[in-house]
Amino acid sequence: xxxxxxxxxxxxxxxxxxxxxxxxxxxxxxxxxxxxxxxxxxxxxxxxxxxxxxxxxxxxxxxxxxxxxxxxxxxxxxxxxxxxxxxxxxxxxxxxxxxxxxxxxxxxxxxxxxxxxxxxxxxxxxxxxxxxxxxxxxxxxxxxxxxxxxxxxxxxxxxxxxxxxxxxxxxxxxxxxxxxxxxxxxxxxxxxxxxxxxxxxxxxxxxxxxxxxxxxxxxxxxxxxxxxxxxxxxxxxxxxxxxxxxxxxxxxxxxxxxxxxxxxxxxxxxxxxxxxxxxxxxxxxxxxxxxxxxxxxxxxxxxxx
Amino acid sequence: xxxxxxxxxxxxxxxxxxxxxxxxxxxxxxxxxxxxxxxxxxxxxxxxxxxxxxxxxxxxxxxxxxxxxxxxxxxxxxxxxxxxxxxxxxxxxxxxxxxxxxxxxxxxxxxxxxxxxxxxxxxxxxxxxxxxxxxxxxxxxxxxxxxxxxxxxxxxxxxxxxxxxxxxxxxxxxxxxxxxxxxxxxxxxxxxxxxxxxxxxxxxxxxxxxxxxxxxxxxxxxxxxxxxxxxxxxxxxxxxxxxxxxxxxxxxxxxxxxxxxxxxxxxxxxxxxxxxxxxxxxxxxxxxxxxxxxxxxxxxxxxxx
Numbered sequence: 001x002x003x004x005x006x007x008x009x010x011x012x013x014x015x016x017x018x019x020x021x022x023x024x025x026x027x028x029x030x031x032x033x034x035x036x037x038x039x040x041x042x043x044x045x046x047x048x049x050x051x052x053x054x055x056x057x058x059x060x061x062x063x064x065x066x067x068x069x070x071x072x073x074x075x076x077x078x079x080x081x082x083x084x085x086x087x088x089x090x091x092x093x094x095x096x097x098x099x100x101x102x103x104x105x106x107x108x109x110x111x112x113x114x115x116x117x118x119x120x121x122x123x124x125x126x127x128x129x130x131x132x133x134x135x136x137x138x139x140x141x142x143x144x145x146x147x148x149x150x151x152x153x154x155x156x157x158x159x160x161x162x163x164x165x166x167x168x169x170x171x172x173x174x175x176x177x178x179x180x181x182x183x184x185x186x187x188x189x190x191x192x193x194x195x196x197x198x199x200x201x202x203x204x205x206x207x208x209x210x211x212x213x214x215x216x217x218x219x220x221x222x223x224x225x226x227x228x229x230x231x232x233x234x235x236x237x238x239x240x241x242x243x244x245x246x247x248x249x250x251x252x253x254x255x256x257x258x259x260x261x262x263x264x265x266x267x268x269x270x271x272x273x274x275x276x277x278x279x280x281x282x283x284x285x286x287x288x289x290x291x292x293x294x295x296x297x298x299x300x301x302x303x304x305x
Numbered sequence: 306x307x308x309x310x311x312x313x314x315x316x317x318x319x320x321x322x323x324x325x326x327x328x329x330x331x332x333x334x335x336x337x338x339x340x341x342x343x344x345x346x347x348x349x350x351x352x353x354x355x356x357x358x359x360x361x362x363x364x365x366x367x368x369x370x371x372x373x374x375x376x377x378x379x380x381x382x383x384x385x386x387x388x389x390x391x392x393x394x395x396x397x398x399x400x401x402x403x404x405x406x407x408x409x410x411x412x413x414x415x416x417x418x419x420x421x422x423x424x425x426x427x428x429x430x431x432x433x434x435x436x437x438x439x440x441x442x443x444x445x446x447x448x449x450x451x452x453x454x455x456x457x458x459x460x461x462x463x464x465x466x467x468x469x470x471x472x473x474x475x476x477x478x479x480x481x482x483x484x485x486x487x488x489x490x491x492x493x494x495x496x497x498x499x500x501x502x503x504x505x506x507x508x509x510x511x512x513x514x515x516x517x518x519x520x521x522x523x524x525x526x527x528x529x530x531x532x533x534x535x536x537x538x539x540x541x542x543x544x545x546x547x548x549x550x551x552x553x554x555x556x557x558x559x560x561x562x563x564x565x566x567x568x569x570x571x572x573x574x575x576x577x578x579x580x581x582x583x584x585x586x587x588x589x590x591x592x593x594x595x596x597x598x599x600x601x602x603x604x605x606x607x608x609x610x
Contacts, residue, residue: 109531120510120511120513120514120515120516121514121516122511122521122524122527122528123524123527123528123530123531123533124523124524124527125527125530153489153523168516168520169520169523170517170519170520170523171488171489171519171520171522171523172519174488174489175519175522178483178484178487178488179483182483182487183476183479183483184458184476184479205425206425206427208425209425209426210425210554211425211426211473211554212475212518212550212551212553212554213517213518213519213550214475214476214477214480214518214547214550214551214554215473215474215475215476215554216427217476217480218429218458218474218475218476219427219428219429222427222428222429222430223427223428225428225430226414226428228428242519245517245518245519246517246519248517249515249516249517249519249520
């Protein structure tokens with residue numbers, strides 16, 4: 001029995017055809033993110049890209065990501081943390097029973113937990129990353145650790161005994177795009193330049209000077225004004241500042257014993273590895289294969305009672 | 306002898322006609338910021354707004370702000386901190402000798418200061434705010450304190466014996482505009498809504514939860530997703546988050562003995578007062594009159610040797 005795994009995000013649609021053992025036979029993608037789908041257009045957008053894969057008898061499809069949001073195909077309400085694969089399996093929502101289903105995201109609400117610390121929290125959510133995390137657990141065999149998923153909205157996820165205990169979202173990727181494209185820094189930052197490791201690491205270092213991001217970001221302007229960095233270096237410096245700021249908001253100690261697992265695109269993984277090495281953390285790394293492994297693992301999981 | 310004081314910024318041009326004692330006789334403004342002035346167009350833009358004021362015999366004009374930058378009328382190189390009025394007077398650049406001159410900005414370079422702390426600093430600059438600070442010193446009689454100038458790029462300035470020791474810029478105003486207009490939060494934040502004090506103060510409070518701005522900003526999205534705040538409240542909440550983040554980057558202790566002087570537009574002053582009250586700081590406040598008082602004081606100052 002074949003499985004079609006689909007990751008339907010805000011700005012892109014990706015899918016993989018897998019055999020019963022989870023081996024990927026073919027991959028496809030299109031720029032048809034949920035924001036590009038007209039009202040009522042989800043069945044057509046789905047069939048356009050995956051219709052032929054779904055024709056074989058017994059083929060099932062699991063869809064993760066924003067397709068399960070309020071603006072998506074069918075809403076799959078969040079599954080509350082702590083949550084494992086079986087909890088998610090229980091909250092999968094059928095689109096065509098036995099054939100196409102949507103995977104819920106995770107929420108970290110901390111509503112029920114009393115105490116002063118909790119009064120300072122706001123809820124957090126993810127959609128799509130949960131599947132990558134469970135895929136990474138499967139692939140690496142690491143069931144206890146800190147899982148980091150860089151992207152537009154990065155996730156830092158605490159995993160214990162193969163279950164997600166809780167997580168935090170960081171808007172690092174979006175802040176970088178806003179500053180490099182729309183702020184006063186846009187004039188002096190060349191976001192198309194390749195990574196400059198020295199400038200990047202200087203940004204990571206400066207992020208820990210205790211002056212805060214709102215101040216340090218302005219430094220990317222003055223370094224240009226004083227001719228200390230060129231536009232290409234400043235792009236890497238700004239990226240380092242932001243990733244360094246993200247790092248210093250984590251409960252990470254130098255030489256952390258617990259494994260850290262990085263999941264994402266190679267260009268981002270490279271930056272997070274560089275930044276983590278500055279605090280003597282050597283992460284395990286995975287790419288998009290985590291998504292397909294996660295959806296396959298979910299297809300083999302019995303819902304919790 | 307009359308004085309024409311001009312504050313020529315990036316996006317606006319403001320001027321005041323003063324008598325010999327610094328009393329403001331008339332004020333004018335135009336949206337002719339330096340970015341709106343064509344190459345070589347500064348004399349015409351100046352004469353269009355202030356030509357009649359300058360006709361009286363002996364009238365002098367001092368211009369502060371971005372008109373003294375590389376992209377301005379005539380470049381007036383930065384005056385290095387620590388700096389007092391006499392140091393600035395020495396670096397004023399004549400456009401028409403004895404008639405029109407440009408005031409330099411201040412730089413805080415920390416180049417010459419050795420030590421690990423300094424290795425974590427980048428240079429900082431201001432143009433225009435220095436005049437407001439010296440005007441506020443004159444008006445309030447406070448020569449030792451922390452001077453705070455909210456705006457697009459906020460300045461926190463340490464003043465001792467009437468001189469600027471050093472300062473920090475915070476991009477708080479620009480971050481707010483970027484997040485409210487261009488980020489994922491733009492969909493759920495109504496930036497036109499009036500200030501909601503409760504939501505604002507909740508943002509200030511959450512900013513100190515130790516999770517960092519990159520995470521806390523995402524909370525403005527989840528609070529909307531979970532229906533806990535409406536778009537108007539979220540605008541105030543986001544503003545509070547940013548101002549709270551700015552505050553926690555300061556060396557401010559609750560019940561600080563040293564005076565804090567707030568200089569700026571009433572709507573921003575109101576927010577900073579609310580935020581400062583949460584840490585038992587009760588600031589002195591001033592508006593645009595600080596600019597004219599500063600330019601007048603500068604016109605009466607003999608340059609340092």
